[in-house]
Amino acid sequence: MKNSLTWKNIVGYGLGDVANNFAFAMGAMFLLNYYTDTAGIHAAVAGTMLLVVRIFDAVADVVVGRVVDSTRSRWGKFRPFILFGAVPLMIFSILVFSVPSFLSDGQKIFYIYLTYMGLGVCYSLVNIPYGSLSTAMTQNPEERARLGAARTIMASFTYTLLAFVISPAIGGGHGESQSTYTLYTAILAVVGVGLYWMCFASTRENITRTVEQPSLRISLRTLKSNRPLIILCLVAIATLTGTFSLSAAGLYYVRYILNDMSYFSVLIFIQTFLGAVLAAPLVPRLVRRIGKKSTFLLGSGIAACSYLTLFFFLSASPYVAFALFACASFGASLCMTVMWALEADTVEYGEYRTGVRIEGLTYSLFSFTRKCGQALGGSLPAFILVSFGYVSNQPQTAEAVMGIKLSVAVIPALFMLLAFIGMVFYPLTEKRYQQILIEIEQRKKNSQEFLETLEENQVYRRRTE
Incomplete structure (x- = not known):
């Protein structure tokens, strides 16, 4: 199969995920802790909001996918959303980290629901077209793996950058951190808009649909008959639940168990960037040798075993714990990288089964299930912390410490194991x-x-x- 993408296309596409994560990674790493320790919102309220709004976002993704599939423009089908959706998305990324201190508790709750819902809708309007864009750039399996690798590396770089820059700046996480959050999110918003526009300028849509937009009934029937997509979506829920539980609880781990906030930057570096740098370049080679399915099974197996072992070393030895974090990160990065290529393949499977090509709705369903996993993983630590007696900005009891350990290690291990089991039944081989x-x-x-x-x-x- 002829290669069609240049490194400019691949790197430019990856830059879009840097911008994505200026909004997304900030929420994954800092939002729960920001709400509880800076904005003064009860952990149960914050966790419920994260769960409810992310499920709302997931439903909105299906609507956005339908809109994307019916779009036609001189810039293509997907790229206009990246061009015009960048500014609204980045404005809301500032607002979610700017809860006014003068509001009453009830007004704060209304504010966080409103701004987080706005962020979710704007993110869907940009991210679903961005994710679908890879299916229109190439059908070559290795090139799709490279696009997935570009996303993973760029996203991991962004996670690490944010951890090293913002974690030291917020210090103890008390009220005075508010101005820091607002300042940094504003800077990230400006840079993010520029990166989105660079992504728009350096990518092209080379694969086009040869039939008109199908009806909603036909589109839904196409999704229903796409068994690989359905299995992949279930696997995505499990994978994202595991990884986001760690992301949401990591800050609590370094603050209340290691008692040293400087470890957070190290943890994020290991969890995201190091794992991605080691795993992402291997994915195209692994795909070529053993296929995408086996690559995912390898990664999820490594991650599940590493997370389970990690539980026994979280307090005993930080160095052994960080080594196990690195092993888990490597396995999870294999999964996250190859997952984008797997999703792109399901578009062709749906077209093969029904004659209907629906990139936007396919990706929106995939995004729907990913957000369900993100919602579950991001909110589980909040409910676990509350049930184990967590109190913000105070020394934690042994029970609360156990809740943090469960969120950081056991929950990720359990859900990565479920992802492994689900992928065993994935039917689409190379x-x-x-x-x-x-x-x-x-x-x-x-x-x-x-x-x-x-x-x-x-x-x-x-x-x-």
Whole structure:
């Protein structure tokens, strides 16, 4: 299969995920702790809000996917959303970290629901087209793996950058951190808009749909018949629940168990950047040798075993704990990187089964389930902390410490194991995928030949009449 992407296209596409994570990673790493320790919102209230709003966002993703699939413009189908959605998204990324201190408790709750819902809708309007864009850039499996690797590396770099810059700045996490959060989110917003526009300028849509936009009924029937997509979505829920539980609880771990906030930057570096740098370059090679499914199974197995072992060393030895974090990060990064390529493959499978190509709605369903996993993983630590007696900005009891340990290690291990089990049943192998591509191209060729023959017959009939 002919390669079509340049490094400019691949790197430019990856820059879009840097911008994505200026909004997304900030929420994953800092938002729960910001709400509880800086804005003064009870952990149970914050956890409930994160769960409810992310499920709302997940439902909104399906609507956005339908809108994306019906879009036509001179810039393509997906790229206009990146161009015009960047500014609203970054404005809301500032607002969610700017809860006014003069509001009453009830007004604060209303404010966090309103701004976080706004952020979620704007993020969907940019991220679903961004994620779908890879399906329109290439059908080459290795190139799709490179695009996934670019996303993973860029996202991991962003996580690490934010941890090293913002974690020391917020210090103990008390009320005086508010101005720091607002300042840094404003700077990130300006840079993020520029990165989105660079992504827009350096990417092109090379794969186009050959039929008109299908009806909603046909689109939903296409999704329902796409067994690989359904299994992948269930796997994504488990994977994201595990990784986001660690992301949400990591700050509590270094603050209340290690009692040293400087470790947070090290933890994020290991958890995101180090794992991605080690794993992402290997993914195209692993895909070529053992396939995408086996690559995911390898990664989820490594992650599940590492997280489970980690539980026994969280307090005993920080160095052993960080080594196990690195092993878990490597495994999880293999999963997260190859998952984007797996999702792109399900678009062709749906087209093969039904003749309907719906990139936007396919990605929106995938995004829907990812956000369900993010919602579950991001909110579980809040409920666990409350049930184990956590009190913000105070020395924690042994029970509260155990709650933090469960959130950091046991929950990730359990859900990565579930992801492994789910992927065992994923039916789309590399050989089958290549057969599907050949069949789709043959159908398009036959359809084109039929149309040309029909046109010739009509011309001949007009001449002879």
